[in-house]
Amino acid sequence: MLELNHLSKTYQTGNQAYPVLKDISLRVEKGEFTAVMGPSGSGKTTLLNCVSCFIPFDEGEIHLGDTVMKNLTEKELAFVRNNRLGFVFQDYMLFDGLTVFENICVPQIIRGGQIPQMETRAKELCRLFGIHHIAEKYPVDISGGEKQRTAVARALMNDPDLILADEPTGNLDSKSCRTVIDSFLKAKEELNATILMVTHDSFAASFCDRVIVLKDGRIFQEVVKMGSRQEFFDELLDLLRELGGGENDGE
């Protein structure tokens, strides 16, 4: 589904070069829920931004299915971003002037979808994520967890190949965090969604199938969930303490 081969990225500030991603190779399979963790500044967001082509990378290759994510025209890139990728951000990025239902429809409106099919899909997603009762509300009138579940529904509207989530639980309390993680799990289980999530939150990451830990721009370790969620959580906490990144170790 997603394959990165020897990806490198260096930021240039004046005469200074800051290598941020160094020879990153990884695969994410269809239907996998994968987290990227690591200390602040280890390159997590840069990695996500390279995958979505929000920023250029210097060396290596990114494949999304059979599409090589380099040298795409603006039109091709816009198509990939709206139809083959779904985005979930820490600060939701909902349109304040649109209702929950209308926000969810936006990707299909951009795509030029048929209204009846659009409404059917949006209603299904509202039901799946338990937000049907707030469908006519505006973002200002709903909670953070509800906003983020709306964002997850919107990200799935065009049935993308991959969802990229950057700190999706970063602004949420533990109860709302759990409802958002449950939404990702439902997306995976019921829609076979593939999710790549950057997070500082070991609790959120412990629901994933696999965690890729970055350190100083390199893959430090990949941890696959083998036992229970609690065991995986403990394993992640130990690993992140060893790394020393001030990670969230509260449940």
Ligand SMILES: Nc1ncnc2c1ncn2[C@@H]1O[C@H](COP(=O)(O)OP(=O)(O)OP(=O)(O)O)[C@@H](O)[C@H]1O
């Ligand atoms: N546009 C930029 N120009 C120069 N340096 C940058 C730029 N964007 C990020 N950096 C630097 O690159 C490094 C990696 O940043 P990035 O945001 O990818 O890390 P991160 O692991 O997501 O961090 P955090 O957990 O704090 O969000 C940091 O040292 C950051 O200061």
